[in-house]
Amino acid sequence: MSLTFSLQRNANPRTDADVAAIHAAPGFGQYFTDHMALATWSVEGGWRDDAIVPYGPLQLDPAAAVLHYAQEVFEGLKAYRHADGSIWLFRPEMNAARFAASAERLCLPVLPEEDFLTSIADLVKADARWVPSGETEKSLYLRPFMFASESFLGVRPARTVTYCLIASPVGAYFPQGVAPVDIWVTDEYSRAGIGGTGAAKCGGNYASSLIAQEEGYEHGCSQVLFIEASAKDRVEELGGMNVFLITKDGRLRTPALMGSILAGVTRDSILRMGERLGLRPDEGRITPDELTEGITSGEVVEAFCCGTAAVISPISGFKSRQGEVRLADGAHDQTLAIRNAILDVQYGRAEDTFGWMHRVA
Incomplete structure (x- = not known):
């Protein structure tokens, strides 16, 4: 039987003045709405206890399996307000x-x-x-997640699980906005490996990326690009985003999905929009040498990273312990063209010829 998520309204919601003040400077993931969605699953009863309830802390037993074995997954998507006041989701079925x-x-x-x-x-x-106005690329970030809530210390799949959905008004993911970023390239640390959880959106993948992320910060970089763990013969993805290269002959290159890379919704949308804009999608193996030599020779003319949170951010250069390579200053015209084309669809400024948008309010 389908869930209905009946509303249990918050008796003490934020005032309209509070919400307006938050919308003026939301940051990213700092403030949360008045409500959240909850549901519980058990082996015996399936999904039940579904409701929209007041936002607040979750009560967990210290033996909850998620705290010991990290059995959890999550998602990230956004709700966009269009100029007429309507609210839309972008490819939520993905x-x-x-x-x-x-x-x-x-x-x-x-x-x-x-x-x-x-x-x-x-x-x-x-x-x-x-849901804020979209005039300055603000939106409502939605975070669905599921975790093992059974109190049990044995190593096996949990028999009781909690689903939760929270929401947060957000602005730009990177404080500097759309300014190009530097990327740290690591072959010392791995985010995921063949047969691992790289293709799943789970917290462990992000936790394993943090040490390399901190190393990147020390070298003035905003994100870290991981090299495949075993053979170290291909680049994969960033700690929280996919990576793209644009070549001078019009190819839109990105690492292929080989089981250790997250199938990004924004990634897929870029491949389709890029082709609409005249680029040739090219999913395949990109070796570390191809990356550095391509930039050095001028074969690679633009690079960018992408994800739901940041949308698309131009890359200015890649740094590693072997040195650094840099794109030409201001070399992101095609990157911004793709970015603007996707944003125009998301915010209702352009016709959605792909059928990506779904109205919810």
Whole structure:
């Protein structure tokens, strides 16, 4: 039976003045709306106890399995306010599918797509006033997640699981906005490996990236690019984003999905929009030498990273212990063209000829 997520309204919501002040300077992931969605799954009863409830702390037993074995997955998507006041989601069915695939990889129950989408639509409707105007690329970031909540210390899939969805009004992911960023390249640390959880969106992948991320910060870089763990013969993705190269002959290159790279919704959208704009999508193996030599020779003319949170950010250079290579100053015209084309669809400034947008309010 489908879940309904009935509304239990928050008796003490933020004032309209509070919400307006937050919208003026939301930052990223710092403030949260009045409500959240919850549901529980058990081996015996399946999915139940679904509701939109007041936002607040979750109560966990110290023996909750997630705290010991990291059995959890999550997603990230946004709600966009259009100029007429309506609110839309961007390709949410792809997030639902990836959430299901991640759950299967982590031995968690699959939340049906219909229930996933219902929870999001119902929470957005309940907290519609929290969706900011899109004039300065602000949006409502949505974070669905699922975790093993059974109190049990044995190593096996949990028999009780909690699903939760929270929402946060956000601005730019990088404080500097769309300014080009430097990327640290590491072959010392790995984010994921063949047969691992790289294709799942789970916290462990991000936790394993943090030490390299900190190393990148020490070298003035905003993100870190990982090299494949075993053979070290191909670049993969950043700690939280996919990576793209644009060549002088019009190829839009990105590492192929080989089981250790997250299938980004923005990544897929860029491949389709890039082709619409005259570039040739090229998913395949990119070796570290191809990356550095391509930039040095001028074969690679632009590079950028992408994800739901940051959308698309131009890359100015790559640094590693072997040195650094830099793109030409201001070399991001095609990158920004793709970025603007996707944003125009998301915010309703251009016709959605792909069928990507779904109205929820």
